[in-house]
Amino acid sequence: MGGGTPQGSLRGRALAKRDKKYQVFHREGLRVVMRLLREAVWAMKAPGDWEQALSTFTEGLQALRIPSEGCSVHWLDPSVDPPAILSQYVWHDGSWLQSLAGMDSVSILEIWDSGTHDYLVDLEEDDPYGQSALLEHRFGGVVRSTLYIPFVSGVLTLISSRPGAFTELDVELVRDLVEGLANVMYRLRELKDSEARDGRLQRVQQLEMIGQLAAETAHEVNNSFMIILGQCQLLLREDLDPDIREVVEIMYSAGENTKGLLTRLLGLARSQEANRRAVDLNHLVAESLQLLRRQVWNERIDLTEDLSVDQPLVEAHPGQIQQVVVNLVQNSRDALLEASEGRGGRIRVRTRAANGRVRIEVEDDGPGIPDAVRGQIFEPFFTTKENGKGTGLGLSVCQSIAQSHGGYLFAERLSKGAMLVMELPTATPAVLTAMN
Template identity: 30%
Template sequence: MIMMNKRTWMHLLVGTALAVVLALLVNKTSDVNHAEYGEIGSLLRQLKQIDAEWNVDVLRSKTGLNASYDPVASPLPVIESLDELLRSKTNLFWRGHGDSGERIVPLLDNYRQLMGSKVELIDRFKSQHSILRNSTRYLPSAAAEVLAAWQAGERDGLVSAVDRVLVDTLVYTDTPEAGLVARVDESLAQLRKLAKSLPAETAERVAGFSAHAETVVRQQQLGDKLLKQLAVLPTARALDELADMHALEHEKLLVSQQTWRWVLVAYSAALLVALGWFAWRLVASYRMLARVNQELTRSHAELKESQVHLVQSEKMSALGQMVAGIAHEINTPLAYVKGTFEVLREQVAPVAQLAANSVQFAQMLHLPNEQRDRAQLQTLAHQFDKSTREVSGSRVMDEMGQLLADGIHGIEQISEIVMNLKNFSRLDRAKVSEFAVHEGLESTLLLARNLLKNTVEIRRELAFDLPKIQCSPSQINQVFLNIITNAVHAMPAERAEPGVITLRTAREGDDMVRIEIQDNGSGIPANVLPKIFDPFYTTKPIGKGTGMGLSISFKIIQEHGGKILVDTEPGVGTVFSILLPLRPREPGKPDNAGEPALLAA
């Protein structure tokens, strides 16, 4: 059983391993989610397009084509949202693909870092360009304030110098060339030189105007520097690298998937071959099992038949041991019947003479009067009267009636013994019928009467209100006879104490009856008690027993769904308790008889 369990576990482990390998191969060959891959490509294209449009909006803001900075600021939330979506889609798509995800994630991080730098530069550009635009717008007003503050002579020289600074600065903001910076510086130098000869208030205004012009130039230069930094940020190239890496890893994934599909095909073919082989083995095993089952069924039927004949042999053995006593039991009423019929033969002679005289006298009476012989008629009448008186006076008829009644009683005794022998010795294949327990005990005592006579006293404590049980009567009677015979053998005739066998019957619960057969014999030794139900085990001398009586009895009670309990004490006696159900056990119902209960005091 342990080996079978180990083999079963081994088969389960092998089957589980094969199933796990198959599941892994199926997972390796599962279709790539092309929809998710397409979404990743679409996100990359959207980011690249937004990045290009963002650069254009920055230039438009620089040149003043945009009325506000909203076009520069508006792409930022969209870019952040698309970046988060791209990262989540990428992680979801490449999850479980090992190195592919490890190669793509750094590119995503690089793109995010570049985009962060670009956002920072654009924020700085917005601040710088705001200052530039405000300073540029205020510059003409500052020039007008300078001119308004100076109304005296030499005004034309001041106007010319201020106009020159204003024009050169505005031209530089429109066309920021390096040569124009020098012109603006030269114009500012001349204006500052001229301001030294001007009144303090006018000189102060000239200094403010010059400072605004220098601020415009510095902010213009700073804006040009920021635009150059934005221009060299490789965000578009980072997106291209990310898209190329996605395409490359996707191609590798498709190639790997195709390879694993070929592996799956080969593995599936091997599994099919193995399953075919196992199926062939299973069919062969099933056929062999069917043949073995047929042989077991046939062997079981033969065994059941052997058991029937074994039971029959034990019956014959028991009858053989009692044949002398049974012959004596039959011979006694037979001798009585024989004597009765011999007496009847002697008593029949007067009756026969009376019948003969009656016939002669009746024939004479039937003759016509002229043919009658009166003397002969008187003689016949005298003989008839004499025979009648003899039969009537000797009470022959009463004696014959009594003799016939005694003869019939003797024949009935013989018939009862023969009928019990017939019922006991017939080849019984468990024919079930209603059975009265006390009648079975009495029938068994009748068969064993010669064995019990003058040696054992029978005491009865029977419950005659017991319901009849459904069983095989001859088999139950055989059990009774086996146990009673063993009880008699346990009480040797030479001992001083008289032998007593007590028969008890009672209800046992709602669905069983109890039959107890108790003796005051020698009891069963403790070393013998565990073996009493073993086949062919006997403590009797050779020729006195087969060793099958109690074994067959236990088997009979077990097949009836009952139990045998044994309680013994050496030197005191033994009680065999038989428990039988009122109804036979249902086919297929578990047998609760189990092992016999053996108790030794």
């Protein structure tokens, strides 16, 4: 026997070198796919943008040569007890479809609760969840192997018509890639929550505007009714024909009933004023921004605050002032998102005090306010947004709140961007004494 390296040893080293080369290739590819997924998540601006993000995910599977012929994502709500499946997304024949949870909800929840992946190499030999028929119906063909990967808010399912289709490296790569999928689902939840918050805020704005209009209308109508009632009383003192007296008495009675309704409406408006007290604007602003900071951060908007020290107190309704701050910041945010096409921007909120008044300034570096509409932005129902995307009540409500507090709201001209300012009078000594 001659010296030299055995043939089997050479082949073994060659295979090991090839496997290492493949691993390096896949790891580099995984980094690229994860970066593309992050960009897709940043690009999501509305709940309906989920399809593009999930398409990026499946493109990543294909780029990494994962032999999946179809996949589905079950989206869970882990905050409820027990966790519930919200919906599922199915990728088949090159497109994604959204549907309600399927008949496999129990097994999906079981896999998610286990926290570990489950690879079924051949469903003809081992189908512990009894799902082969359901999967074949869902994906429209034979399914022999499945890979279930749970993540923080759901379960990813990959299928193949071949038994043993997925290698250990495939499983490892998908387990890493699913972190990007978790970010997609997290962003989707965030957008849905934001949409719900915006809807609630719009309803509050509408109700606030209705309240303001009702109070103003009640005041004006009440003045007119006082004149009508006075004239009826004068007529009733006269010697009237019985038929005419009966008509006047009916008019007077109806007027008294209407006056009672107007009095209740005015009382409702005054009850808001009764809830006012001496408050620290810095505290209200800081609390309001805390509610908004995570939302705008995810939209690449830098939200900062510059609160002056030793700020005088103001007499105000805390909830209404916070509503103004949230409205003004949301207004800047909407302008930035529309103008920057997802590139974000900057919003700065400042408080200042001078000459017995305090002011809240909300400034952004967006497109600014066109001169053509500057005089209309505080009018009720005026909006520059598309139909269905705004009521046009936000700034009008803010101005009404400022005026009801003895202040005012206005827009300052800037060379770039926009700045809306609310000025309020400081609390009087009598209010401060009552507080102490």
